[in-house]
Amino acid sequence: MTLHRLIAAERRRERRRLRQAGVCAAAIAIASVLLLALSGWFLTAAALAGGAGIVAAQAFNYMLPSAMIRLLAIARTGARYGERLASHGAAFGALARLRPALYRAVTAAPPFIALALGRGEATARLIGDVDAVEWRFVRLSGPWGVAAALVSGAVLTSLGGWLSMVATLACVGGALGLAHAWADQLEQPGRAVQEATGALREEVAAMGGAAAELRCFALEDWATTRIAAVSDRLAEAQAQQAAVAARFEALHAISVALAATSALVLSAGAGAPIAALAALAAAMTADATAPILRAMTERGRLREAEARLETLFAAAEERPAADGACDANLIIDGTSFAPGWRIALTGPSGCGKTTLVEGLLALRPFSPGRVIIGGRDAASLAPATLRATFAWAPQDAALMAGTVRDNLRLADDHAGEDRLWQALRDAALDDVVRALPAGLDTWLGEDGARLSGGERRRLSLARAYLADAPWLLLDEPGEGLDAAVAAQVARRMDARLKRTGQGMILISHRPVLSALCDRQWVADGGTCRSAA
Amino acid sequence: MTTIAHASPTRKARNFWLKDAAGRCDSVAGLLLLDTLAAIGFAAGVAGGVAAVEGQGTVLPWAMLMLGTGALRGVFASLALRRGAVRAGVVKRTLRLRAVAATLRRKPGDPIDSGLLASQAVDAVEALDGYVARFLPARRAAAIAPMLVLAATACASWVAAVILAATLLPFVAAMILAGGAAADESRRQFIALHRLSARFADRVRSLPIVLAFRAETRETEAIGAGAQELAERTMRVLRVAFLSSAALEFFAALSVALVAVYCGFALLGLLPFAAPETLTLGRAFFVLALAPEYYAPMRRLAAAYHDKQAAETAADTLMPLAQPEPLLSAQVTAPLVLRNVAIKYPGSDAAAVSNLSLRIEAGEMVALLGPSGSGKTSVLHLLLGFAPLSAGTVEACGIPLVSLAGQASWAGQHPLLIAGTIRDNLMLAHPHADDLAIQRAVTAAGLGPMLAARPRGLDAPLDARGSGLSGGERRRLALARALLTPAPFLLLDEPTAHLDDAAEAALIATIARAAKGRTTLIATHSPALAAIATRVVHLEHTA
The missing domain is CATH 1.20.1560.10 (ABC transporter type 1, transmembrane domain)
Structure with missing residues (x-):
């Protein structure tokens, strides 16, 4: 489904609340225009009647207008409350369905697109885009308010003559038209701000990553100056954007003054009370465009956000399901490995071990003919089949923001307590988890921030244990463990593999772990040695 | 956000x-x-x-x-x-x-x-x-x-x-x-x-x-x-x-x-x-x-x-932003002496380095050899004041060492590149270098062939990602930058990682020539690179 159709469907689904918000917005506009117009008329008419003597004053019907004024004041409050509630309700309703749909599209996009979204700037932009699209639902009631203001303004100013009405409508229409034209000019500074933000993020990341080099050369001040320069460029772009947005403020203020003045002057012939009524009605009609003018300053950003999200939806592709149970016999670079074997994948760092591992999981493209699984070329197998064949503990021991349980259940959604604890025990982490304040349900923070590096790695290992796959694919599971723990992990890993009969492909620099392997595969520029 | x-x-x-x-x-x-x-x-x-x-x-x-x-x-x-x-x-x-x-x-x-x-x-x-x-x-x-x-x-x-x-x-x-x-x-x-x-x-x-x-x-x-x-x-x-x-x-x-x-x-x-x-x-x-x-x-x-x-x-x-440390730049002279040094980062289970003793004489080239995760880079960071000294002492010529900042050159596996010309990138650390010094550093780092292949030579533009440079060329550029800086110490962090054998062999020869006259410490997992050092210190996992 495309984003466009999704948004249209959401508008249909939320039409009750959106209509409610629109009606309330219209009520606010009408009440605002009427409240001031009626007050102005009442005041002026009262002054005339009062000036004409006590009899005229007694005859003046003051009950109805004054009651109306109080009623309008209350109605406007109620309508504003209702409008905010309904429009936010619609936005949150849309959010609840747009986010999962977007995530589904992201997971179905080819890995090189999907995984690129996980990097700083891309993630931040994605979140910003999603926000922009969701919050447009809050603003959908804007046009209702303007339309209602225009109608009530037209009716009231027409009491002062058609010229007064035309002038008011021309002022408001002119302001809207001008704003419409300016909104397109905002797209340029908007893009400049986005580019400058991206450049800043890159500069900051580059300097942060080169901290040692900078300190060595005593270049900290130089680096700071460079970041300051990029930061100034961003500030410059933002100032430009503010300058264009500031025009909308000026336009609003001037259109209010112009509408009020022209209505007053042009309806002077209809008498002071009507002129007062027309002037204030015209001012409030022009004032009612404020929400829509504000929304227009966001139009370019929204359009770009939608276009970017639309490409994500377009990139999503249908994935074939796992094509049948896979026989777990492996042939890598011509060498056969039977299920249950333990293979040490070795080679100098940088020779592509991790690349190969990620290829086996269909996280990156894979040259055909290199790996044969169950008689079929791995490059032609469905990603789901490959991922069902290997249980992975990644090199960076990536964890999700969540609890211990959340992270473990990623591998096996239905695992019971016993199974979870057994996996933790086999990864030598059970004591650590037991000591956490809420045990399995302890919140770990982003990327397992609550755990130490070694604990994160063992949790990642326990997660791989829980996946029901014929091969474990362990990328540096012993990194950052002290000697005693590494030995314990190795012992329990050995026992677990004997019990489950799973095979293992292990990348590890630690002798105590690689000693578990009975086969070696040297990934050295494609050459491969197998040793019993 | x-x-x-x-x-x-x-x-x-x-x-x-x-x-x-x-x-x-x-x-x-x-x-x-x-x-x-x-x-x-x-x-x-x-x-x-x-x-x-x-x-x-x-x-x-x-x-x-x-x-x-x-x-x-x-x-x-x-x-x-x-x-x-x-x-x-x-x-x-x-x-x-x-x-x-x-x-x-x-x-x-x-x-x-x-x-x-x-x-x-x-x-x-x-x-x-x-x-x-x-x-x-x-x-x-x-x-x-x-x-x-x-x-x-x-x-x-x-x-x-x-x-x-x-x-x-x-x-x-x-x-x-x-x-x-x-x-x-x-x-x-x-x-x-x-x-x-x-x-x-x-x-x-x-x-x-x-x-x-x-x-x-x-x-x-x-x-x-x-x-x-x-x-x-x-x-x-x-x-x-x-x-x-x-x-x-x-x-x-x-x-x-x-x-x-x-x-x-x-x-x-x-x-x-x-x-x-x-x-x-x-x-x-x-x-x-x-x-x-x-x-x-x-x-x-x-x-x-x-x-x-x-x-x-x-x-x-x-709010939790740390107050930056004031920079102390005292003149540091060799020999560097590390006694029973341990480095343990807060929040980690195991010490990154423990019980390391090492003496580096002026002009010596010492290689720290070990697999990844054995704490080689931590030792370099320790000398720069980035890593915590949790046990032991580090002295330079008998005085406790705070940091080699400003007195060392650095070349690593991911050198910092900026958008600008190759010359800009070389002169980062030593903006007043003259043409002769640049020529000498470029030749010593073996950048000659690469520059000859570019029509604008030293003034050829680079982007911040160093597009168009091979892995070996980047390291050579970093090496030339390090050589251009008249600092008495040279720290090399995995300078040959991710290179194929031929490229590594060529770079090792360059490093051997280039490091002459400087007190050099190399962190590497490559025995071939370690072989050119005057002394090799093995850092191993204890298991």
């Missing part, structure tokens, strides 16, 4: 920090006050115009006043927006540089996390934009502008001024009653929404594991359930959260209605009590047209409330 803050500081500490960080921005608030003054002028214009129509006077001067003050309002409002943006830029720049300094000048043992730096120096700092540009000026203006309106009203009708002031009392009471609860609810809702976004961002970042464990359907459902739950909970919360804005709206409308009704009855002479003042139409109309302006500054403040919440969340991320 995707950092989930857990241990949040106290409200008082946070407010203090925000106040200190944002500084004063009186000029923007001043413009907002000028806007209010122009609004008073506009009300006078409308009132004068209506009175002129009634009294058959000339409307034109009043119409001119209306147009003039209307235009002034436009000018002041747009100037306030522009000035606010400029002011926010200044504040953000200061904070951003503070975040950068806290990372580049961090104390030994503070964790290295360039991702955190990006989220602090970019996302959190940007989140303060609206707070400085809009919220703070609106808050200052909201304290004074209503008083200006009240004073102007009192000049025309003191009773109307009393009515306006009287609506303020129940408004304040309502804000205290509903506002406190509403503010809490609204803050909770803001944080919940923020967390939902953070969770979404986290699941996008975690895509490799989500895909590898075939959990995409489950995670999609979980994201949907989380958003649905938030949507339902939020709707209950918003009923309360919108109460304070409803109170504001109610009293704004009520003040207009009361003023209109009072003035109307006063003009009719039908007040149920003795008239305390004599009103004219002009005065009454002025008061009426001005009444909506009384609550307008507070409405502007309410509209910027979201900016305050965003700033508070960002403050939680920025």
